[in-house]
Amino acid sequence: MANATARADSAIDGKMLRNAFGTFVTGITVVTTLDADGSPRGMTANSFTSVSLDPPLLLVCISKSASSHPVFTSAGRFAVNILHEDQTDISNVFASRAEDKFQSVTYSTMHTGAPVLSDCLSWFDCSTFSQADAGDHTILIGQVRAFGTTPVAPLGFCRGKYVSVKDPLPAGWLEPNGxxxxxxxxxxxxxxxxxxxxxxxxxxxxxxxxxxxxxxxxxxxxxxxxxxxxxxxxxxxxxxxxxxxxxxxxxxxxxxxxxxxxxxxxxxxxxxxxxxxxxxxxxxxxxxxxxxxxxxxxxxxxxxxxxxxxxxxxxxxxxx
Incomplete structure (x- = not known):
């Protein structure tokens, strides 16, 4: 049994809880949308998961402290771009407070008009299905309107740093809906x-x-x-x-x-x-x-x- 760091009736140590959450290996995404003026906005996020196949739903968590939080919660559309192993620089740019994060990337639009990065592992173009308040984050649930994927290695993240994922493509695996x-x-x-x-x-x-x-x-x-x-x-x-x-x-x-x-x-x-x-x-x-x-x-x-x-x-x- 893992070492207990807090009893149920004890105050939770936020830093230790964050470290514990960080042991779960995730990918890295860049979540993008357009603001009211039509300008692209984006941020790095690893709180992402699939939700449903019928209807096709996914979710991503947007921090309320993010400057683009009001844009994502009001835009009605967004895209989730999963990064591949050679895109740590893009992850860093979109995790920063850079004024123009899109200057160093190319992007296009598919179904909803949300920016889709031109070179990423997979992308999902979504309309906002629903959203829910969740503490210091807002959960955005998106309905997938279009998507694509490539057979390259994902960019992994664990314990606060990037990690490599070995043998990402099983034998016989084909690109679904490429x-x-x-x-x-x-x-x-x-x-x-x-x-x-x-x-x-x-x-x-x-x-x-x-x-x-x-x-x-x-x-x-x-x-x-x-x-x-x-x-x-x-x-x-x-x-x-x-x-x-x-x-x-x-x-x-x-x-x-x-x-x-x-x-x-x-x-x-x-x-x-x-x-x-x-x-x-x-x-x-x-x-x-x-x-x-x-x-x-x-x-x-x-x-x-x-x-x-x-x-x-x-x-x-x-x-x-």
Missing amino acids: MLIGYLIEAGDRLLMRSDGKGGWVLPTAKRLRTDRQLELAGDSALSLIPENTFLYSVFDVADNDPGHLVYRARLAGDWSESTLPGDMKLFPVNDLPFDQIPTHELRSTLRRYVRERQSNQFGIYMDSGDGGRVAMIEGDLQA
Whole structure:
């Protein structure tokens, strides 16, 4: 039996209790949201846990002493970003009182608009389901609206310091509901497509959520994009057992020519895309919508759903 440090009728020593809580090995998360002005806010937290699968719920505890506490309790949405083993610097930044914590990270938005860090172990985009007062913390319960994960090692925390987690990926484990990140990349009046190696053409895909300037592609090649001209365009599933798809629209930056492109890529005139060589109905539909919207210069964001999906229209060209 563990040594007793206080009887039930004795006052609890806060420091010793904190040390005891700290023996529970946790991961590290960065919890993010937007304030009333639309500015991103975030903080490091390790008081996080899953709650329910049906409905999909999780919780995170927000200290009442945190400067962003009022923002999180009123925003109605938040994202939980679980950090991987190479992100101790991000953990430290978001645990600090730095004025602009987002200066050193890239992020995107998914379903609710809460910031999702571009390079993290896993992320959960949530609407606030409920909240409860709990002493010096507020418990936020979020309903998961979108999520993604990667097969890398998590950043661990125990006894007040970072720890390594060995063998984090069991044999045969697959990424559940991972996301394929595709790009509609314009170069003048042409669109960049990638050969699928089977006689078909698909969109270039990236290794992770979008970066500001240099897009690292699957296959260890890279392209330079104009960062302020990169926007989310479509979110959809192909099949229940396949990963979801995120599609961004973007534009090539700097000097480029056919000879500078990766060997498996080709530029097609936007009005002459090879629809008969595009392998999936979903991608053909995305590209047909893109061609129509480009002609009218009125772009939308498509979100898949069980009743056929929704398109939110955004008027204007690719510009900030």
